[in-house]
Amino acid sequence: MSHRGKFLLGGAVILGALGYLVYAGVSQSVVYFVTPSELQAQPVPGKAYRLGGLVAPGSLKWEARSLDLSFVLSDGKTSVPVRHKGTPPDLFAEGRGAVVEGTWSGEGYFKASLIMAKHSEEYKAPHGNEAQAGYKELLNTLKGPGTR
């Protein structure tokens, strides 16, 4: 075999291996976005999803000591119970949108490894709104007796 042939063959083998890596990477690691309805239609246990919906009012429970977080994500038609271990992000609240990443447990709930609260991009007036009042109150509480 000529040198040129060897080089081409070697290059083809390497490119093939890289192509396979990319293919394997995509099929293993790409995470699909689903709504609660889509997930409930055919949940595959162990497969990674990103699940988006509204945090159903009255469903949010967080145990600060054990860091057990549970809530229900709903898209208006179907809902999915979600469990997570950790602190909820700051914007996370009932009635707000959230996206969680994790897997279907196979036992009737979604096991989330990552929780993302949805930002709204609207412009907020910089001063004199209720957030400001909230911080003031926070300051007063923390400045009060009992803290070091």
Place this chain on the structure above:
Amino acid sequence: MTAEIGYAMTAVALGLALYGSAACAIGARTNRPVLIQSAQHAAIGTFVLIVAAMLLLVYAFLTFDFSVRYVAINTNRGTPFYYRITALWGALEGSIILWSAMLSLYTLLIIVRYRSRQAEFYPWVLSVMLGILTFFLLVMTIPAPPFERLAPIPPDGRGLNPLLEDTGMITHPVALYLGFTGFTVPFAFAMAALITGRTGDEWMRVTRRWTIVAWYFLSLGLLIGGWWSYHVLGWGGYWAWDPVENAAFMPWLTGTAFLHSVMIQERRHILKLWNLTLIILTFGLTIFGTFLTRSGILSSVHSFTQGSIGAFFLGFIALVLLGAFGLVAARGDRLRAEGKLDSIVSRESAFLLNNLFLVAAAFTVFFGTIFPLLSEAIRGVKVSVGAPFFNLVNIPIFLALIFLMGVGPLIAWRRASRDNLRRNFLAPVGAGILAAGVFRLLGVANALALTCLSLVVFVAATIVLDFYRATGARLRTGERLLPAMGGLLMRQNRRYGGFVVHLGILVVALGVTGSQAWSIQTETTLRRGEALQIGQYNVRFDGLAASEESNHFKVTGTFTVANNGRALAVMTPAKKFYPQEQTPIAAVDYLMGLREDLYLVLGDFARDGSQATVKVQLNRFVTLIWIGGFILTLGAALAILPEPRKT
């Protein structure tokens, strides 16, 4: 008035750049030096105007001139002094000014250095650079004007994105953009070579050091970006495969490939087409990177801005690629190799493999970055491609690259004899295998970590061996040890600068491996006085305090840390509440160490300060990444120094 003056300056600069670009081209075609002279003046005028516009904008920031929309959005009366200056590049419009300023600075340097040299290339280089500058000035004039007027004038501005209030963000964009725009120089020379038909090695020799300068700044920018991510974002990582990180990483990968493959062309006169392709891709990726970062096409932690400039950028990228590859096609007959590859076991093929892997890495990063966009646009399916994909695909590629880093510099050109292989590689391979065994006995069980450690030792051994032999040769001529070593570094600064860069990369690789394999973390809610244990550290929560800063409120936790029972430090992670932001920003506190960093992030807390949730991480060997990065930049700086004349 400020807005109008600034706008007028950018508009005039646009006219001058456009004129200069055209005048250069016509002057070169029709052989009229007067036109080139005139274009030179236009280029200098452009530079002065852009710098003046930038200073004007800084002045507007410093004086809280909220009649300028950009100022009103990116600062408020509470923004600290230094961040009012750097707010300049806090968002799209200002970063385009910064980009233009850097590019016109490089253009000025080209004029200073080459106006009476490189007579064939010079006018075309100037023309191409001014042409690219024209594009950015056009962006500044139409879709993203930094001097847009805001009426009515608000009493206060919105404020800078709090994440950008950090020293890392003062330096990161400057370094990154000096890197991005720096690649314009070799690109412009490559285009000049194609236009003039002088497609030999000359354009590469002339731009060799310029390329290293660009590479140096781009590397520095990436490192500072990682450091910023680590100490600001509060997730304890330095690299997230975020699309905008990828945007800066892709040109780094192809630029690194280019730095290596030009050596092959210089020596063997092959790979001409490949080198042109690489520099065109690298330049195209720098523009693409800015497009990704600043067009708001992707939502990510970095994409702070949104705009309607996507079409401008995509159009320009298409123009650049079509124009550049069109020129390549037109000169195809002159790009034939003047030599050939002799053997698979040779330095040429080691470098070729290195190129293949670097470009493959760039391609997979590109693919992973745009896959979600393609998937949504074509199949209508929303997906996300995260770190698992990039790690899975890139770890094997990077391991192979580390291996080649040991092989490439020492293997013989053309065809390596058995003797050459034995002489250069027997000991290092032995050292690598030995290291794997030793680390295994020391308890390293992770196969990936073991492979990486073994490869690092192998490459380090090749570098030490080479340096040892070269020093030995000089000692035999009667030199003393230290002068001999220093002389090697200075006289063969290109070769040994490269070795120092390689050493830096090895140290970074150790840091990445160590932090991925051995970092641990925990998250707990503590009552006041309660403590948690992580590694040998005891972290006790002592309470919360609140304070009012110039532009935000701050809640600070106090944690007393003991190391094996001995008091070590009081750490104060905090949460900052900015009025203009919907969510608080975590202010990380960490103790840096060579072996490990103790990294505290304050989470949720009770309003009476009785308890707080805290995330505690022991990040192992992260400091090696910063040390390796420092070594790497030293090496690059050494390689930039002019090579001493060979006598």
